Amino acid sequence: MKHTIKLLMIFFAAILISCGGKEEKKDDQIKLGGTKKEVKKEPAESGSASDDVPASERITLDNKGVGEVKDLPLNPEIDQAMATRGAEIFKTNCTACHKTDKRFIGPSPKGIMERRSPEWIMNMILDPQLMVEQDRCAKDLLVEFNGAAMANQNMTFDQARDILEYFRTL
Amino acid sequence: MKKSNYIFSSLIAVSLLFMGCQQGSDKSGNGALASSAAEKVYVAPGEQDEFYAFLSGGYSGNLTVYGLPSGRMFKEIPVFSQFPTSGYGYSEETKPMLNTSHGFIPWDDLHHPDISQTNGELDGRWIFVNGNNTPRIARVSLKTFETEEIIEIPNSAGNHSSAFITENTEYVIAGTRFAVPVPQRDMPINEYKGNFKGALSFISVDPESGRLNLKFQVLMPGFNYDLSHPGRGASHGWHFFSTYNTEEANSLMEVNSSQNDKDFIAAINWKKVEEYVNNGGGTKMATNYAHNVYDEHTHTGTSTMKKEVVTVDPTKVPDAFFFLPTPKSPHGCDVDPTGEYIIGAGKLSADLTIHSFTKMLDAIENKKFDGEAYGIPILKYEDVMAGVVKSGGLGPLHTEFDGKGNAYTTFFISSEVVKWEVGSWEVIDRKPTYYSVGHLMIPGGNSRKPFGKYVVAMNKITKDRYLPTGPEMEHSAQIYDISGDKMQLIYDFPTHGEPHYAAGCPAELLASNSQKIYRLDENKHPYAVTDPSEARVERNGNEVHIYMSTIRSHFTPDNIEGIKVGDKVYFHITNHEQDFDVPHGFSIIGQNTSELLIMPGQTKTSLWEPKQVGVWPFYCTDFCSALHQEMQGYVRVSPASSNIELSWSLGED
Numbered sequence: 001m002k003h004t005i006k007l008l009m010i011f012f013a014a015i016l017i018s019c020g021g022k023e024e025k026k027d028d029q030i031k032l033g034g035t036k037k038e039v040k041k042e043p044a045e046s047g048s049a050s051d052d053v054p055a056s057e058r059i060t061l062d063n064k065g066v067g068e069v070k071d072l073p074l075n076p077e078i079d080q081a082m083a084t085r086g087a088e089i090f091k092t093n094c095t096a097c098h099k100t101d102k103r104f105i106g107p108s109p110k111g112i113m114e115r116r117s118p119e120w121i122m123n124m125i126l127d128p129q130l131m132v133e134q135d136r137c138a139k140d141l142l143v144e145f146n147g148a149a150m151a152n153q154n155m156t157f158d159q160a161r162d163i164l165e166y167f168r169t170l
Numbered sequence: 171m172k173k174s175n176y177i178f179s180s181l182i183a184v185s186l187l188f189m190g191c192q193q194g195s196d197k198s199g200n201g202a203l204a205s206s207a208a209e210k211v212y213v214a215p216g217e218q219d220e221f222y223a224f225l226s227g228g229y230s231g232n233l234t235v236y237g238l239p240s241g242r243m244f245k246e247i248p249v250f251s252q253f254p255t256s257g258y259g260y261s262e263e264t265k266p267m268l269n270t271s272h273g274f275i276p277w278d279d280l281h282h283p284d285i286s287q288t289n290g291e292l293d294g295r296w297i298f299v300n301g302n303n304t305p306r307i308a309r310v311s312l313k314t315f316e317t318e319e320i321i322e323i324p325n326s327a328g329n330h331s332s333a334f335i336t337e338n339t340e341y342v343i344a345g346t347r348f349a350v351p352v353p354q355r356d357m358p359i360n361e362y363k364g365n366f367k368g369a370l371s372f373i374s375v376d377p378e379s380g381r382l383n384l385k386f387q388v389l390m391p392g393f394n395y396d397l398s399h400p401g402r403g404a405s406h407g408w409h410f411f412s413t414y415n416t417e418e419a420n421s422l423m424e425v426n427s428s429q430n431d432k433d434f435i436a437a438i439n440w441k442k443v444e445e446y447v448n449n450g451g452g453t454k455m456a457t458n459y460a461h462n463v464y465d466e467h468t469h470t471g472t473s474t475m476k477k478e479v480v481t482v483d484p485t486k487v488p489d490a491f492f493f494l495p496t497p498k499s500p501h502g503c504d505v506d507p508t509g510e511y512i513i514g515a516g517k518l519s520a521d522l523t524i525h526s527f528t529k530m531l532d533a534i535e536n537k538k539f540d541g542e543a544y545g546i547p548i549l550k551y552e553d554v555m556a557g558v559v560k561s562g563g564l565g566p567l568h569t570e571f572d573g574k575g576n577a578y579t580t581f582f583i584s585s586e587v588v589k590w591e592v593g594s595w596e597v598i599d600r601k602p603t604y605y606s607v608g609h610l611m612i613p614g615g616n617s618r619k620p621f622g623k624y625v626v627a628m629n630k631i632t633k634d635r636y637l638p639t640g641p642e643m644e645h646s647a648q649i650y651d652i653s654g655d656k657m658q659l660i661y662d663f664p665t666h667g668e669p670h671y672a673a674g675c676p677a678e679l680l681a682s683n684s685q686k687i688y689r690l691d692e693n694k695h696p697y698a699v700t701d702p703s704e705a706r707v708e709r710n711g712n713e714v715h716i717y718m719s720t721i722r723s724h725f726t727p728d729n730i731e732g733i734k735v736g737d738k739v740y741f742h743i744t745n746h747e748q749d750f751d752v753p754h755g756f757s758i759i760g761q762n763t764s765e766l767l768i769m770p771g772q773t774k775t776s777l778w779e780p781k782q783v784g785v786w787p788f789y790c791t792d793f794c795s796a797l798h799q800e801m802q803g804y805v806r807v808s809p810a811s812s813n814i815e816l817s818w819s820l821g822e823d
Contacts, residue, residue, distance in 0.1 A: 005227065071671060091703070092690060092700050092702050093746070095702050096721040096724075096726060101488050104821065146797065148722065148797055149722065149798040151721055151747055151748075151749055151752070152749040153747075153748040153749070154687065154749060155748075158271060
């Protein structure tokens, strides 16, 4: 008899659980402005950490960052038309925080091609929030620059690519 | 024995749990017994609502945006009232929006929102609203959720039978509630009868830009034109207005305007009148009214005074104007989704009178007239009336439709919503409201295609519904699930101001079009700085223009010197952010207007007139980043006689 009661209790509990869990969706998505972005529970950080050197001086050319740009080979020749467009876009959208001749709110882009990979730069421009969440170097840069988070300026891939070409001329 | 009892009761408990489970998951709902109200209105964190609802703010002068079924308020859109939260009506760009022939009017009484339609169905481009007190019509963009245009209505007073739009948004129709002398003149009030006029205005809407144009006004007899609705389907091209005070009384109206057993619903064939006007008919009359337009690219409103209006004498257009006798001072004048039935809610009665459009056409064709009023034929009541809803309630006001053959009418005096069947006129259900309901709204409920899932009842009296907050309380609203045979009260929420009417639509009609930012490269504001190197300060006499840019988290420039007491200082601020939901605010000590809230890519201007010498700080009012507290700057104000040169900087620049 005890057995029967035990079974009933288990049955009970099972029903209660199935009731209580009703309609609950367990999803890992964060909604931001209606668009869905997948965010991994434990962000796999990319890039190697070396805490002794400030992030702005570290050389992380092997780190492609996190984001849509996975592989971006560059032509040996700089495309002047792209670079000219990039300079214009940079002037309007970026110079409030980045100066080519000095450190300002954020770091100067001068010499960035010697420190960062083209993919990392593109990802940083296109989705700075994701980078700061998941890329060690981007995170350290945020700390080094007083927590001044880089603004997402809603650049298209082509606009960001033009800016990158402009950086090659600096 | 004991043991078997235990097993037996356990089994009963188990089966009860099963039942509980099944009921809880029955989403379709057959009324109150089938599923819990809480589940129906619960929109889980991170989830979004099914419908938008736009509730008029009444005496707040603004329009509020809610979600259904949650009843959560998302936004207050400033329309006719100054709004310090965003700087609307305070910023230099938006002050012209509130200009009228009476000067700058920073307030109105906003009553009836109506969403634009194509083929009688909601199309979600614009929402139109009326200002009742200083007659105006506004057009609000449903892309930016901002007021884009306000047009004043001359010869009108108490712009109440407005703003209702025809089924292809050809016209916004705005009728006067109060009859007045037209044109206005100095005359004895008690000579009202026969001398005052009721102006009904037809404002055309440009199909592309939405631009408004007061095309013509019909000068009707001096009755009070209370509410109106367009014909749809077969009756498209007609418009119907309820009237009261056909007695033309001018004093002690609550008695003297209620003498006639029947007033009228005025039926107007506007297509005929339009044709008459297009062929040169009507009289050009000198007048004066403001037309204010906001440009999305310059972020600036301009006000133009118009000097002429075309007026139409209804007796000059044959077969276009008729009166349908309707009992007991009808208030609501609603047309069913097919366009066949016109429902007059005799507010001093228990009954609703339903007129048939087909019978009306027949009566017109066979000239079944019952006299005339000021040359306009009165049709015979028995010949146009299709039926009467004997509700048993008191004080019917407004009706909307669910698209499934049912109508829902509010009863103010008996505080209830009554559901009845169109055609049989039988009452199906009734539910109390809390308390004294005015209007109700079903998303699309005044179009050809209603979305009959919820009805929102907007009440005039709140009393004990919420925790008391002193003598003044927000008005209550109730949401009923109308998907089943019986209505189910599922939620109760406070509203802002006094909602007189509302319009709703499915979320997907608007959500994907909702603008996220203004593009900086499309900013055509004459004082915009699209590149921080253009930030500067210019003096022109005692006018100082500061061209300033902002981005997280600084102003460029943030140190300004050379301003003097007595200067008029214009801060023109451009927000260089291009990311969704990153506005910056701007305020400076002693600002006599309000803060500015500047959307990404937008430019706004605040006028500051410093009266005291000193070094005065300004700062960002919208928490924008971890360094928001550091988003600040200083203006040095010197004596009027000072020779200090203008200078400005950011960092060591």
